[in-house]
Amino acid sequence: MRILLFGGTGTLGRHIVLKSLRSGYKIRCVVRNLSKAKFLQNWGAEIVYGDLTKIETIPSLLKDVDIVIDASTSRSESSLKLKEIDWEAKRKLLKLIEIAEIRHFIFFSLLTSENYKSVFFLKVKRGIEKLIYSSKIDYTIFKFDGFLQNLIRQYAIPILEKERIWITDESRPFFYLDSADVATICLESLRSKNAKNKTVTITDTKPWFLTDIINLCENLSGQTAVTSKISNGVLKLLQQIANKFEWSWSVSNSLSFVKFLECEKINSQKLDRGMFKVKMQELVPLNTYFKDYFKNILVTLKDITYQQQQKQKDILF
Numbered sequence: 001m002r003i004l005l006f007g008g009t010g011t012l013g014r015h016i017v018l019k020s021l022r023s024g025y026k027i028r029c030v031v032r033n034l035s036k037a038k039f040l041q042n043w044g045a046e047i048v049y050g051d052l053t054k055i056e057t058i059p060s061l062l063k064d065v066d067i068v069i070d071a072s073t074s075r076s077e078s079s080l081k082l083k084e085i086d087w088e089a090k091r092k093l094l095k096l097i098e099i100a101e102i103r104h105f106i107f108f109s110l111l112t113s114e115n116y117k118s119v120f121f122l123k124v125k126r127g128i129e130k131l132i133y134s135s136k137i138d139y140t141i142f143k144f145d146g147f148l149q150n151l152i153r154q155y156a157i158p159i160l161e162k163e164r165i166w167i168t169d170e171s172r173p174f175f176y177l178d179s180a181d182v183a184t185i186c187l188e189s190l191r192s193k194n195a196k197n198k199t200v201t202i203t204d205t206k207p208w209f210l211t212d213i214i215n216l217c218e219n220l221s222g223q224t225a226v227t228s229k230i231s232n233g234v235l236k237l238l239q240q241i242a243n244k245f246e247w248s249w250s251v252s253n254s255l256s257f258v259k260f261l262e263c264e265k266i267n268s269q270k271l272d273r274g275m276f277k278v279k280m281q282e283l284v285p286l287n288t289y290f291k292d293y294f295k296n297i298l299v300t301l302k303d304i305t306y307q308q309q310q311k312q313k314d315i316l317f
């Protein structure tokens with residue numbers, strides 16, 4: 001079976017490439033920059049040029065393809081890009097998939113995307129989910145909260161580097177996952193009849209609040225986090241102001257996530273787990289992931305300090 005993958009260079013996409021190749025699938029990755037994606041070719045994937053915003057580059061790539069996996073996103077840094085890639089381009093992509101009679105389409109969305117119409121990114125995700133439901137395409141939609149990998153950049157590194165971390169009022173915990181685990185579940189779904197035309201919610205068993213994550217980083221790093229609190233009220237006010245000016249729409253869009261943080265508690269019991277062979281205890285939990293990260297990084301930092309001290313000694317003598 002041949003897979004066509006969008007987003008192969010991304011956090012999730014690269015794991016999908018590795019796992020597909022290990023499972024014996026042929027995988028063709030659509031990339032915007034062939035030299036940047038050379039590593040995927042070195043792993044054994046086929047790389048082809050394509051850009052979702054230049055939709056005319058896509059139809060020929062769908063030839064001889066059985067499954068399309070879409071792990072691409074605009075990273076939501078700008079609402080214009082978000083609209084262009086995650087909404088307009090994906091709508092066109094769905095049409096092309098329907099015309100090409102692709103057997104199966106896999107899409108990734110966010111937990112509770114249906115609840116927050118005022119958060120543009122979630123509205124866009126929900127819009128695409130609805131288009132998939134009303135299409136003739138066989139699909140699997142995976143919904144989850146966020147990746148452990150992003151937490152390193154957001155919290156672990158700033159704590160190690162004593163940078164300020166802004167924290168908000170939070171009533172909603174998050175269920176983080178290792179992107180490698182999401183890729184495993186995605187590949188398992190291809191072997192399961194249960195997954196066809198299903199929306200699958202995947203979560204860790206433990207919900208994490210931001211303060212739990214900061215406490216964990218502090219314990220593992222031996223450092224104290226420099227934090228400042230900003231209330232949701234202030235964030236909402238900033239969003240209303242930013243919303244008024246076209247130049248600050250992307251700021252407004254980011255700030256709208258405050259509504260997402262304020263949502264009702266998610267009942268983790270209700271979430272759909274273990275649909276495939278992957279058992280929840282096989283998934284990497286946040287504390288294990290962070291333990292490994294801090295163990296490795298602290299050893300590396302010790303080595304660097306030692307080498308610097310040796311260099312200083314060499315200069316002195």
Ligand SMILES: NC(=O)c1ccc[n+]([C@@H]2O[C@H](COP(=O)([O-])OP(=O)(O)OC[C@H]3O[C@@H](n4cnc5c(N)ncnc54)[C@H](OP(=O)(O)O)[C@@H]3O)[C@@H](O)[C@H]2O)c1
Pocket residue numbers: 006007008009010011012013030031032033050051052053070071072073074075085108109110111144145146147150
């Ligand atoms: N990150 C999370 O915490 C999270 C949480 C829930 C759901 N998800 C969903 O999971 C999926 C994967 O997310 P991720 O975090 O792995 O994404 P990511 O690391 O930001 O990677 C995005 C990928 O999309 C590609 N891309 C962007 N614009 C494109 C275009 N115009 N044409 C073709 N490819 C394009 C990028 O290619 P370049 O290398 O060329 O930039 C990159 O490979 C997304 O659907 C996302 O919404 C993510």
